[in-house]
Amino acid sequence: MRITIVISVLFLFLAACKSKEEQHPHTESDVYYTCSMHPQVVGNEPGWCPICGMALIQVKKSVTNKPNELRLSNEQVVLGNISVDTIRMGSLNDEVVLTATLNIDQTATSAISARIGGRIERLYFKSIGDYVQKGDKIFDLYSEELNALKQEYILILNQLTELGNSMVDYRQLALSAKNKLLLWGMQESQIKQLEQSRTATSTTAFFSNSKGYITTLDIKEGDYVMDGSPIMQLASLSTLWAEAQVYASQLADINLNGESFVQLPDLDNLLLRGKIEFINPEINPDTRINLLRVSIPNSKGVLRPGMAAYVIIRNPARNTLSLPTDAVLRDSRGATVWVQTAKNTFELRMVQTGLETGNRIEITSGIQNGDVVVLTGAYLLNSEFIFKNQADPMAGMKM
Numbered sequence: 001m002r003i004t005i006v007i008s009v010l011f012l013f014l015a016a017c018k019s020k021e022e023q024h025p026h027t028e029s030d031v032y033y034t035c036s037m038h039p040q041v042v043g044n045e046p047g048w049c050p051i052c053g054m055a056l057i058q059v060k061k062s063v064t065n066k067p068n069e070l071r072l073s074n075e076q077v078v079l080g081n082i083s084v085d086t087i088r089m090g091s092l093n094d095e096v097v098l099t100a101t102l103n104i105d106q107t108a109t110s111a112i113s114a115r116i117g118g119r120i121e122r123l124y125f126k127s128i129g130d131y132v133q134k135g136d137k138i139f140d141l142y143s144e145e146l147n148a149l150k151q152e153y154i155l156i157l158n159q160l161t162e163l164g165n166s167m168v169d170y171r172q173l174a175l176s177a178k179n180k181l182l183l184w185g186m187q188e189s190q191i192k193q194l195e196q197s198r199t200a201t202s203t204t205a206f207f208s209n210s211k212g213y214i215t216t217l218d219i220k221e222g223d224y225v226m227d228g229s230p231i232m233q234l235a236s237l238s239t240l241w242a243e244a245q246v247y248a249s250q251l252a253d254i255n256l257n258g259e260s261f262v263q264l265p266d267l268d269n270l271l272l273r274g275k276i277e278f279i280n281p282e283i284n285p286d287t288r289i290n291l292l293r294v295s296i297p298n299s300k301g302v303l304r305p306g307m308a309a310y311v312i313i314r315n316p317a318r319n320t321l322s323l324p325t326d327a328v329l330r331d332s333r334g335a336t337v338w339v340q341t342a343k344n345t346f347e348l349r350m351v352q353t354g355l356e357t358g359n360r361i362e363i364t365s366g367i368q369n370g371d372v373v374v375l376t377g378a379y380l381l382n383s384e385f386i387f388k389n390q391a392d393p394m395a396g397m398k399m
Helices: 002-023 074-079 144-163 170-183 188-197 248-253 378-389
Strands: 031-034 057-060 069-071 083-086 089-104 109-113 118-123 137-142 203-207 212-217 230-235 239-247 259-264 270-279 289-297 308-324 329-331 334-342 345-357 360-365 372-376
Touching (some): 109 212, 118 144, 259 289, 308 345, 334 378, 372 378
Antiparallel strands (some): 083 372, 212 230, 270 289, 308 360, 334 345, 334 372
16 A cells, blocks of 8 residues: 555656646757857856866857857957957058069179280289279280380371471371370370370370279289270169069069169168169069069168168059958958947958058958948957857858
């Protein structure tokens, strides 16, 4: 009898429990727990972060009507450092930065060569890098041919003095000999001294008709030279070339009429305005690289060939929509931004990008003037969406 009563009581107790379960069915919780430092840690119960050991915080699950929309709590917005701004039309400069090296301006170089054959008896500049002023004595030359012409000129002058301009036109002969001496490199002052002394020296001094630094020196004392043989090359460093390498894909972005600047990292990022002088019309078929030259002044003489530089080409500004580059998420499928549609509510939108310069990027479609766009925290929003929805927010998106 007692056993029957116990069984009956248990039966009534189980029936009551089942009735309560039917009246109060189990509902899924509308909250989850995550780590404020590591949002990838998600759990259904309170606990501790397995990465940093911090206590998990309670977060309400977002419920939105749009598949690509995400709603956050105030705490999540603060912890995620999410900031927004209203996008407006503004000026955007097209800027191309190229790696370059300073080189000698070849249009400001000059070559000194022998005007007549002979032997170099003395060389007054013997080192590459020496600076030669215009009018400086460069070398003394022993030339039998030049010495013979000097003697001939003296003889003509003596004949003109003794006989005058009789049946032979000595004035014309003297003028012809003098012009030949000038053609062979003698100066007016040297010829005048020859006329006064009527004595020819065995060697003749030759002077520089230009100025600059010696870049090549092709002779040494005792060498024999022929008519036209190179002696040295001079380069004036008053202007230099910044030679930059340009990939074929970058040529379309370079405006020859744009502003050109050369930045020198070795001189505290000194910025000098330059001028595009040349773009090689031929592209190297192996490297697909072209050459661009920008001429810059060197009035203070602080620039040297071989210095590293950056060539900056700025095209005219254009009025367009633009965002900081960090606000745009990009992968192989395209570019997206997060747009705030309501308080703490954000929607992912695919956009088309255009010009990118510095830390800003042009937006050509996908958002419009006046939209409120997430500037910082876009990557955290992407991660939060994946953790909450277990899905890629870009899946199935089309422009």
